[in-house]
Amino acid sequence: MYLVGVGGGALPKLRYFGPGAAFHTPAPAGGVLLFGLYPVPWLLLLGHHNRFTALPAGLLATGFSWGGVAATFWIALPANNALPEIWTKLAGTSFASDRAAGLTAPVTEETAKALGLVLLVGLAPRLVRSAYDGFVIGAFTGLGFQVFEDVLYVYNGAARLYGVDQFGSSLHLFPVRGASGIVSHALFGAIFCTGLMWVLGRAPGERHVARGALTTLTAMVFHFARDDMAGLSGGSNRFVGRARSELLRLRG
Numbered sequence: 587m588y589l590v591g592v593g594g595g596a597l598p599k600l601r602y603f604g605p606g607a608a609f610h611t612p613a614p615a616g617g618v619l620l621f622g623l624y625p626v627p628w629l630l631l632l633g634h635h636n637r638f639t640a641l642p643a644g645l646l647a648t649g650f651s652w653g654g655v656a657a658t659f660w661i662a663l664p665a666n667n668a669l670p671e672i673w674t675k676l677a678g679t680s681f682a683s684d685r686a687a688g689l690t691a692p693v694t695e696e697t698a699k700a701l702g703l704v705l706l707v708g709l710a711p712r713l714v715r716s717a718y719d720g721f722v723i724g725a726f727t728g729l730g731f732q733v734f735e736d737v738l739y740v741y742n743g744a745a746r747l748y749g750v751d752q753f754g755s756s757l758h759l760f761p762v763r764g765a766s767g768i769v770s771h772a773l774f775g776a777i778f779c780t781g782l783m784w785v786l787g788r789a790p791g792e793r794h795v796a797r798g799a800l801t802t803l804t805a806m807v808f809h810f811a812r813d814d815m816a817g818l819s820g821g822s823n824r825f826v827g828r829a830r831s832e833l834l835r836l837r838g
Contacts, residue, residue: 592652598660621736621760645710653729653730666694674686692774695731700724781802
């Protein structure tokens, strides 16, 4: 299933970048360069925390790859394309502009990242046992999702500008996404997967369904609040909601 997910994500990834690759090369190249450096402080921080559980680097890289390829392109891409259309049909364009991102991403994206943890439990049951293991793996899975999503945003930005100043747009987006990324997928994934491991209760005496459910819900609420700024502000920042909804759809 892990190979199916990663393979299923790699194919739409190639289809997504392929048609405009020749014209928009500077944008993804700049995105890969900049956001390839972005995980370095995260890796140092997570490596510091990993000393308490000493999960192998290969296992963490497997989680990162799931988040970046399978969770982003295999699950989130089609789901995030479809659900905003449903919200528009059910409640109207204005509601969807303000609320679609917040009502869609916490469900689709957190579930997509957590599936990577579930698969790693099956692949390495002796290694993935405690809630702290879930915390570290969830952070790596979320970090993979975050990095690949940011490169997508760079590519989409270049497409919206018709290829004008592609590397400049990458430089502009990097500090914005980098700063907002402090409270983003790595954190949400770590919290959600911690709660999931409490629900699963793989370590002796660690099973606590109510605590785990509350923790996963907390991650989704944080994600909702981050993505639904326009709706929570009463529509005063509606342009933020429209921009976020467009990015959520992951297409130019």
